[in-house]
Amino acid sequence: GNSVTQMEGPVTLSEEAFLTINCTYTATGYPSLFWYVQYPGEGLQLLLKATKADDKGSNKGFEATYRKETTSFHLEKGSVQVSDSAVYFCALRGSGGSNYKLTFGKGTLLTVNP
Amino acid sequence: DAEITQSPRHKITETGRQVTLACHQTWNHNNMFWYRQDLGHGLRLIHYSYGVQDTNKGEVSDGYSVSRSNTEDLPLTLESAASSQTSVYFCASSTSGALNEQFFGPGTRLTVL
Numbered sequence: 668g669n670s671v672t673q674m675e676g677p678v679t680l681s682e683e684a685f686l687t688i689n690c691t692y693t694a695t696g697y698p699s700l701f702w703y704v705q706y707p708g709e710g711l712q713l714l715l716k717a718t719k720a721d722d723k724g725s726n727k728g729f730e731a732t733y734r735k736e737t738t739s740f741h742l743e744k745g746s747v748q749v750s751d752s753a754v755y756f757c758a759l760r761g762s763g764g765s766n767y768k769l770t771f772g773k774g775t776l777l778t779v780n781p
Numbered sequence: 782d783a784e785i786t787q788s789p790r791h792k793i794t795e796t797g798r799q800v801t802l803a804c805h806q807t808w809n810h811n812n813m814f815w816y817r818q819d820l821g822h823g824l825r826l827i828h829y830s831y832g833v834q835d836t837n838k839g840e841v842s843d844g845y846s847v848s849r850s851n852t853e854d855l856p857l858t859l860e861s862a863a864s865s866q867t868s869v870y871f872c873a874s875s876t877s878g879a880l881n882e883q884f885f886g887p888g889t890r891l892t893v894l
Contacts, residue, residue, distance in 0.1 A: 709887060710871055710888055711824075712884075712885065756823060760881055767875055767877065768814070768826060768839075769814075771816075772823055773822060774823045
């Protein structure tokens, strides 16, 4: 079945540092890939997505590239801010037109200190 | 504005009691999902529905049930609450289109004593 593995952290950075959160996946066919973010006390919200190989998703300074050859979708940001402190989830949607379920990684807690 | 709401936001109950968590969305989405979030496990799918009268089991469905009598609501019932069901529960909804972004509710924190 489908699975997602991401670095569990926690990750602690200083403001303006470079961020990488690794995510790899196992799936048949051509899944769609997502990063969701959860701020303290809130539900998850979509951060970015990519639906095919070599696609780059980007939003709010965050980027991730769908690498089929390495089955990866690593999240990066060049300069983090205190407001980026949150839990980040990598997720995939399996291929198949009627499959709308998401499989999530375990989440990575990011803390950014001023 | 369209939204997805959950109630109650916090609930304390006793072992053996039946509990129902409500989820209501106003986007007219066909797809609705229930997840539980636990430290070290991320989000795990409990049940999901792709339309009225349709329900399906997820990876951790034992002890839970859902019913879908209209498009807007997917209540989650714990038939006989157990301490292992202490968790934070999230409801989500999505369209059936290619974009398939899931929109999440604010969560319900359930404690079973």
